[in-house]
Amino acid sequence: MVEIVRALTLSELKQRKSVKWRQFPQDVLPLPVAEMDFASAPAIKAALLDMVERSDTGYLGPFPELFEAFAKFSTQRWGWQPDINQMRIATDVGVGIVELMRVLIKPGEKVMLNSPVYENIWRWITEVSATTVDTPLIEEDLAYRLDLAAIEKEYKNGVKVHILCHPHNPVGVIFDRQQLASLAELAKRYQVVILSDEIHAPLSYDAKSFTPFLEVSDVAKEVGIIVTSASKSFNLAGLKCAVIITESTNMWQKINTMPPAVTWRASLFGAVASTAAYSDSSDWLDGLLKTLDENRKLVDNLIQSKLPGVKYRIPDFGYLAWLDMSNLGLGDDPAAWILEKGKVALNGGVLYGPKHKSFIRLNFGTSPELITEGISRITKSL
Numbered sequence: 561m562v563e564i565v566r567a568l569t570l571s572e573l574k575q576r577k578s579v580k581w582r583q584f585p586q587d588v589l590p591l592p593v594a595e596m597d598f599a600s601a602p603a604i605k606a607a608l609l610d611m612v613e614r615s616d617t618g619y620l621g622p623f624p625e626l627f628e629a630f631a632k633f634s635t636q637r638w639g640w641q642p643d644i645n646q647m648r649i650a651t652d653v654g655v656g657i658v659e660l661m662r663v664l665i666k667p668g669e670k671v672m673l674n675s676p677v678y679e680n681i682w683r684w685i686t687e688v689s690a691t692t693v694d695t696p697l698i699e700e701d702l703a704y705r706l707d708l709a710a711i712e713k714e715y716k717n718g719v720k721v722h723i724l725c726h727p728h729n730p731v732g733v734i735f736d737r738q739q740l741a742s743l744a745e746l747a748k749r750y751q752v753v754i755l756s757d758e759i760h761a762p763l764s765y766d767a768k769s770f771t772p773f774l775e776v777s778d779v780a781k782e783v784g785i786i787v788t789s790a791s792k793s794f795n796l797a798g799l800k801c802a803v804i805i806t807e808s809t810n811m812w813q814k815i816n817t818m819p820p821a822v823t824w825r826a827s828l829f830g831a832v833a834s835t836a837a838y839s840d841s842s843d844w845l846d847g848l849l850k851t852l853d854e855n856r857k858l859v860d861n862l863i864q865s866k867l868p869g870v871k872y873r874i875p876d877f878g879y880l881a882w883l884d885m886s887n888l889g890l891g892d893d894p895a896a897w898i899l900e901k902g903k904v905a906l907n908g909g910v911l912y913g914p915k916h917k918s919f920i921r922l923n924f925g926t927s928p929e930l931i932t933e934g935i936s937r938i939t940k941s942l
Contacts, residue, residue, distance in 0.1 A: 563847040566599045567927035573597055578798060584905050591934050592895075592907040594729070596795045596879060596925035598848065603840035604794060604833050611832055620801075620828040623649065629838035630788075630803055636842070637767050640775040642786075646812045648804045649823045649831065653759050654680055656787040656802050656822070657723060661688045663817045664753055665720045672714060672722040672752075674706065675913030676882075678729045681757070685723070693719055696913065697731065702873035702884065704731045706739050708746065715750035722747065724756045726773060727764060730882045730912055730921045732875025734764060737771045744773075744780035753811075754784045759802075762793035762845060763878040765853055770877070774807045781807040785815065792878070793845060794837040801830025852879050855924045855931060862935040867942075879925030886918035888942060895920045902941030904934050 573581055580593040611617065627644040635641045650656030661671065667689035673681050675696045685692045693714050697704040711722075724743070727734045747754050756773035764770040773784045789802035806812045837845075856874050859881050863872050871884035885894040895908035898920070909919025924931050 561843055562850060563602075563844045565844060565847040565851050567851070567930075568597050568599060569927075570930065584899075588899065588903045588905050589930065589934055589937060590905045591923045591926070591930075592905050592921070594792060594880060594923060594925075595797055596848075596923075597927065597930070598795065598851075598925070601794060601837065601841040601844035603836045603844070604796070607832050607836035608829060611829060616828070618828060619824065620649070620826050620831055621824075623831045623835070626801075626803065626831050626835045626838075629835045633762075633838035633842070634772065637762065638770060638772055638775065640772045642772075642774065642805050643807055646806045648815055648818070649826045650787070650802045650804055651800050651822070651825045651827075652791065652797075653757055653787050653789050653802045654684055655825070656804050657681075657755050657757065658684050658687055659818050659822050660755055660785060660787070660804070660815065661685075661690060661721055663814060665690055669721075670714075670717070670719045672711070672719045674711075674725070674728075676731060676909065676916045676919070677725050677912055678757075679907075679911040681723050681725065690721075693717075694913065696915070697728070699731075702731070702871060702882065704728065704733045706735060706743060708739070708742055711743065712746050712750075715746055715752050719750070719752055721753050721755060724754050724773065726756050726758055727760045727770065727877045729760055729878070730880050730907075730919075732873065732877065732880065732882055734769050734876045736769075737776055740771065740773060740776040740780065744777055744783055747783040748779050752783065753814075754780070756784055756786045758786050758788040759792045760878050761788065762790075763849065763852070765849060765877060774805065782810070785811055790834040790837040793848075794833070794841060796830065796833050796837065799830035799833050800827040801834050802826070803834075852925065855879065855926075855928065856881070858928055858931055859922070859924050859935070862932065866935055866939045879923060881922040881924055883920050883922060884918060885920055890918075890942075892917045894918065898938055898941050900941075902937040904937045904941070 786805040869887040907921040909916035
């Protein structure tokens, strides 16, 4: 049965201690950081309270329950049954990808991303002293796809690792199986490892539209590694736990050259909460998606009525709206303009790629009242 997911009130949210609610002055409405403004799933809350009640606050060690829960969730959601014997825990998706790059490449070697893309992917590549190769997505009316011809050209030029954001943040698209299968073939041809960041996957509105990279083809299993987490879909970012998954002996051997500390640095609370999310919170997730579906359409209606100059494509997943503000004449940083004039905090498009200065990213994982207030403030700022 689908659960009703309650959005917290503004007064409740202002009591939170997360960065989203502490980063800006009290008169600013914060809609940038990718965390949601909803009450936690009951099963997750119960699991964490049980840990606290028993003072079970030690180190994280072996936790097979998480792997079993994810495999069950994945099978039910996407028809993909990953091998629980080829999974490792990491602190979060970012740490997992950074640590994988440390064992896959040497400093200075080339790592690909596809802009406009999640801002921290740029930072992860810099963190391991690799060379960033940006192969931008092809865009048509805010619908984006991989530029396979350009990707092949760069693969030929020595790319060693390709960080794939799938589903793709911030543009809101899900790459189809055919694109991914073609990408896997290219990766095998040029001996490139695909690191697929699938953190937003459970937030796909049509679960069947999403295919985990390792489920795409046998070739994808040979060249791919998935790194994912319950943090975005169940709002657990502060609990620090992610899963690294392979489906080939070669890739499994590669990830096991990472130090044991990759697991030890994750959180016991994160593993417990993630297990409760995957095992017992599907009804909550379905309720969340129902709410977010209404919210993404509300954003569309508000933009059409109040901001007709703004371009917006309703996203295929998640709670992030990618808005093209280029028709409004707000200069190179519309997010800064809106923050100053309208007291709404948003992420500027330049974070996701240098050619996207006219864009903003708005988080609609909140109540209809706060979405409406946010759009109203943006309108007034103009």
